[in-house]
Amino acid sequence: MKFIPAIPDPTASEQELLQRYHDTGDLALLGKLYSPYMDLVFGLCMKYLEDNEAARDAVMQIFEQLVVKLRQHRVEYFKSWLYTLAKNHCLMELRSGKKARVVSLPDNIMQSEAPVHLNGSEQKEMNLQALEKCISALTTEQQRAVTLFYLEQRSYHEIADQTGLDWNKVRSLIQNGRRNLKICMEKKIHEQQL
Incomplete structure (x- = not known):
């Protein structure tokens, strides 16, 4: 058999x-x-x-x-x-309030009559400075998780092993950190445009 x-x-x-x-x-x-x-x-x-x-x-x-x-x-x-x-x-x-609201504005509304554009290197420098400020505004745990994940390109499991945090906690920290960075960066970019 x-x-x-x-x-x-x-x-x-x-x-x-x-x-x-x-x-x-x-x-x-x-x-x-x-x-x-x-x-x-x-x-x-x-x-x-x-x-x-x-x-x-x-x-x-x-x-x-x-x-x-x-x-x-x-x-x-x-x-x-x-x-x-x-x-x-x-x-x-x-x-959670993630549902975006869209407001229509008339076409004739402009911020300024003269178009103002930054050249690429100045814009990149301003974005990097804004990113540094936004990262420093995160909680300590979020800063560490985001830095390990995005800058050091570590996996969730590697971060959990290194920090001693639960895998779900690491995932939550990265997702919340990314969301907070996005909100902060949008605010900074909007301030730059004014």
Whole structure:
């Protein structure tokens, strides 16, 4: 009698895929599990966020959440659990105030009649100075995480090992730091233009 290694069944049920992903952490299995629901998740996100780009971003952010959450929890009914996860994600996005408001201005409104342009090197120097100020305005933990991730190009796992922080905390620090840097830089650039 010969033993042949088991070949993964392409018609595996959701429960089997969930179990295999929970055990192995194989992202291909998670992709196979999530892909049939991506259109439904996108539609749900469009319903709540009312913005095409925000809904697309949400679909990917929800997948990132699945990477972690499905390894931590046992899920019996994936479709209903995913619906609840997606709905809660959208509600949190709306609560966080990330929804941009667009205001239309008449075409005849200008800041100045004479166009003023900085040459490229002056603009880069001003942007670097603004970036340094914005980085120093971050919390100490955010500064360290952002510096390690962007300037030293370390991974989340390397940063977690080096700092002794939990992987999710590192991810949160980098995301919040990036958001705070973006807000600060937009404010600085706006001030430069005045």
